[in-house]
Amino acid sequence: MSRSLHSDAVLRLTAGSLRPAGSPPQGAPALLGVGEPDFPTPEPIVRAAQEALAAGWTHYGDLNGDPELRALAAHLASDAAGAPYRPEQVLVTNGATSAVSAAVSSVVSPGDRVILLDPSYSLFSSAVLTAGGEPVYVALDDTGHLDLERIAAALPDAKALIMVNPANPVGTVFTRTELEALAELTRRHGTVVIADEVCDHFVFDDRVFTSALAVGAWRDRLIYCQSLSKTYAMTGWRVGYLVAPTSLIDGVRMLHRTFLGAVNAASQRAAIVALESGDAFVKPMRESYQERRDYIVRRVHAMPELTARTPEGGFFVLARYDRDTPSLELTQRLKEHGVVVRPGREFGPAGEHHLRISIAAPQDVLTAGLDRIEHYFRGTR
Ligand SMILES: Cc1ncc(COP(=O)(O)O)c(C=O)c1O
Numbered sequence: 001m002s003r004s005l006h007s008d009a010v011l012r013l014t015a016g017s018l019r020p021a022g023s024p025p026q027g028a029p030a031l032l033g034v035g036e037p038d039f040p041t042p043e044p045i046v047r048a049a050q051e052a053l054a055a056g057w058t059h060y061g062d063l064n065g066d067p068e069l070r071a072l073a074a075h076l077a078s079d080a081a082g083a084p085y086r087p088e089q090v091l092v093t094n095g096a097t098s099a100v101s102a103a104v105s106s107v108v109s110p111g112d113r114v115i116l117l118d119p120s121y122s123l124f125s126s127a128v129l130t131a132g133g134e135p136v137y138v139a140l141d142d143t144g145h146l147d148l149e150r151i152a153a154a155l156p157d158a159k160a161l162i163m164v165n166p167a168n169p170v171g172t173v174f175t176r177t178e179l180e181a182l183a184e185l186t187r188r189h190g191t192v193v194i195a196d197e198v199c200d201h202f203v204f205d206d207r208v209f210t211s212a213l214a215v216g217a218w219r220d221r222l223i224y225c226q227s228l229s230k231t232y233a234m235t236g237w238r239v240g241y242l243v244a245p246t247s248l249i250d251g252v253r254m255l256h257r258t259f260l261g262a263v264n265a266a267s268q269r270a271a272i273v274a275l276e277s278g279d280a281f282v283k284p285m286r287e288s289y290q291e292r293r294d295y296i297v298r299r300v301h302a303m304p305e306l307t308a309r310t311p312e313g314g315f316f317v318l319a320r321y322d323r324d325t326p327s328l329e330l331t332q333r334l335k336e337h338g339v340v341v342r343p344g345r346e347f348g349p350a351g352e353h354h355l356r357i358s359i360a361a362p363q364d365v366l367t368a369g370l371d372r373i374e375h376y377f378r379g380t381r
Helices: 008-016 043-054 067-081 095-107 122-130 148-157 176-189 246-259 265-275 282-301 327-336 363-379
Strands: 090-093 113-118 134-139 158-164 192-196 222-227 240-243 306-308 316-321 354-358
Touching: 008 122, 043 265, 067 090, 067 240, 067 265, 090 095, 090 246, 095 122, 095 158, 095 192, 095 222, 095 240, 095 246, 113 122, 113 148, 122 134, 122 158, 134 148, 148 158, 148 176, 282 306, 282 316, 282 363, 327 354, 327 363, 354 363
Parallel strands: 113 134, 113 158, 158 192, 192 222
Antiparallel strands: 090 240, 222 240, 306 316, 316 354
16 A cells, blocks of 8 residues: 555645635735735835845744844733743744644654534634644524633543634634633643734733733743734735743743744844834724724625625624525525635634635725625625
């Protein structure tokens, strides 16, 4: 029998991952699939990178990240936690993608069960499959919040739990009360919690955001993943970071440097300027995204076969459609009809019969895309 040239990790991902491959489709379709900000990266951040390149930040940097950037990230984490984090507890990463992947691979061994809230960001299941773990989907409740009873039932067998807040794709902002209740459950079982908060600056209607860092019971088991991609419209710069307890950070670092080495030096110098800017660049983006969210929800509600909850935060509206067609097939049809959205099934079984629509697309693209969705549903009724 001939052996596969591929590792088990590749075979598991091939069989189990629904994440799109390659570059996004170009040209005619209205692209509402990816959480890609339509804002340019703010000019002072771009200038900082240009100056860094001119000043010779063109070589390998510290494998753990630029020390100044780590100090700043530790400071922000300490502020959010109300307790000190040291720069040695910070690892600069190639965006949140490599933060989450390194975090998962550093704690998950083949056969380990990992709880994913269903539906949730598809990177999580791919990272678990890469490590040889078993994703265990636990459905969110009907309002998109935590179903603590179901989570409690799954926890005894689980090594880790991965969550994203604000939630992608459902748009929930988890409350302090539910996070603390979850922390009490995971503490009892010694579960490692990996928290992705890349959209924490995009919380709407003046809602209060509670970071996982602020939940004291998680302190010794939490790997916190952050990114500059969404907050500062820096998706192409590839800078993020994670914060972890001393007992876990060395393992994460080892995995990260094996795959990624050091992160782009000039991007990290620009990231310092971004993190020092507070809310100045972010506020106008948040206001604009909130308007677009309202527009999408209004349009979805005007379509007889579609419904959606109003997202409390994040980059996406998750629209449910009242048809039997699986979402993978429906998104293919919609693409042929000139609009790219993501199939809810990509994010877990509970995402089936949903479409994920990005809030971050430009208004004219949103209008064209929603017109085409409406036209498709009307024409195929
Ligand atoms: C919840 C979530 N986490 C992580 C990422 C990846 O971000 P990055 O560009 O930092 O790798 C995304 C991007 O869409 C996301 O939505």
